[in-house]
Amino acid sequence: MRTRHALAATVVTSAVAALALTGCTTASQDLGQTPGASEDSTSAAVDLDAIQKDDAVAALVPDAVAEDGTLTLGSNLQYAPVEFLDADGTTPVGIDIDIATALARTMGLELKVENAGFDSIIPAIGSKYEAGMSAFSVTPERLETVNMVSYFTAGSQYAVAKGNPEGVSPDDLCGVSVGVQTGTIQQDELAELSKTCTDEGKDAVDVLPYDSQSDVTTNLAGGKLQAMYADSPIIAYAVEQTGGSVEALGEITDAAPYGVVVAKDDEELAKAVQAGLQKLMDDGVLAQVADTWGSGAAVLDTAELNPAG
Numbered sequence: 001m002r003t004r005h006a007l008a009a010t011v012v013t014s015a016v017a018a019l020a021l022t023g024c025t026t027a028s029q030d031l032g033q034t035p036g037a038s039e040d041s042t043s044a045a046v047d048l049d050a051i052q053k054d055d056a057v058a059a060l061v062p063d064a065v066a067e068d069g070t071l072t073l074g075s076n077l078q079y080a081p082v083e084f085l086d087a088d089g090t091t092p093v094g095i096d097i098d099i100a101t102a103l104a105r106t107m108g109l110e111l112k113v114e115n116a117g118f119d120s121i122i123p124a125i126g127s128k129y130e131a132g133m134s135a136f137s138v139t140p141e142r143l144e145t146v147n148m149v150s151y152f153t154a155g156s157q158y159a160v161a162k163g164n165p166e167g168v169s170p171d172d173l174c175g176v177s178v179g180v181q182t183g184t185i186q187q188d189e190l191a192e193l194s195k196t197c198t199d200e201g202k203d204a205v206d207v208l209p210y211d212s213q214s215d216v217t218t219n220l221a222g223g224k225l226q227a228m229y230a231d232s233p234i235i236a237y238a239v240e241q242t243g244g245s246v247e248a249l250g251e252i253t254d255a256a257p258y259g260v261v262v263a264k265d266d267e268e269l270a271k272a273v274q275a276g277l278q279k280l281m282d283d284g285v286l287a288q289v290a291d292t293w294g295s296g297a298a299v300l301d302t303a304e305l306n307p308a309g
Helices: 026-030 063-068 095-106 118-124 185-199 213-221 232-241 267-282 285-291
Strands: 070-075 110-115 146-161 177-181 206-210 227-231 246-263
Touching: 063 070, 070 095, 070 118, 095 110, 095 146, 095 246, 095 267, 095 285, 146 185, 146 213, 146 232, 146 267, 177 185, 177 213, 185 206, 185 227, 206 213, 213 227, 213 232, 213 246, 227 232, 232 246, 246 267, 267 285
Parallel strands: 070 110, 177 206, 177 227
Antiparallel strands: 146 227, 146 246
């Protein structure tokens, strides 16, 4: 997830507060859908509050973090179901938030989530935030400036209105209006694709960026867009949240891992995060947590520190 627009509110949650989960996005509300990924999507398949500190993992946590007792996490809460705000607009919820909660408890810490514009998170890692989780895809460019620990995988996918009334093909988007969240990899890809179209003498892709993914989904379902382009979990969630008003188009492409972001000069914390994620993977907890959001199969088996992008 890669939005630029910073929200006015700063949201703080503890590991306990993160248990009070309900699924809702602006898009689901605007479209009149019942909040929640499904009736049981956020039920406590895993009791996050019951996760205990792992002594071996906790021993790796830097003294300054351990003494404070809190893992401060930067996240942009506009990308359901990966990270977003609950129906009250106060509590962070989602795949990343649940995983971060489980990770913090394994490290013997409480979780504090601060809501921020996506582009502002990585520059503030190591100063304002100790870590960042916001559907950050692992890329060579990011690895030049921060440490990243992989935990999840996702690709890109298109969606269109139900029945694809405009006859959109992912193989030919020249002249097609495509909504995308600002600052995403998908926006960059669409810009390159649009240039290819114009170089070939065709109409450019009409790329329409929005600060919030929920706005993209709402405008697609409302007929203001011909297609949208986002991470695959977001597309699957949008299909469910709109009650089938939109549908996935084409295959998932360019699958790549998400990574927890830690400061480049804080290898000690990066290794603690890696050990904590690996413990949760080995115990099957991470897959169970993600499965409550329908994405258990996307959890990786190995938490790699700075995997090849």
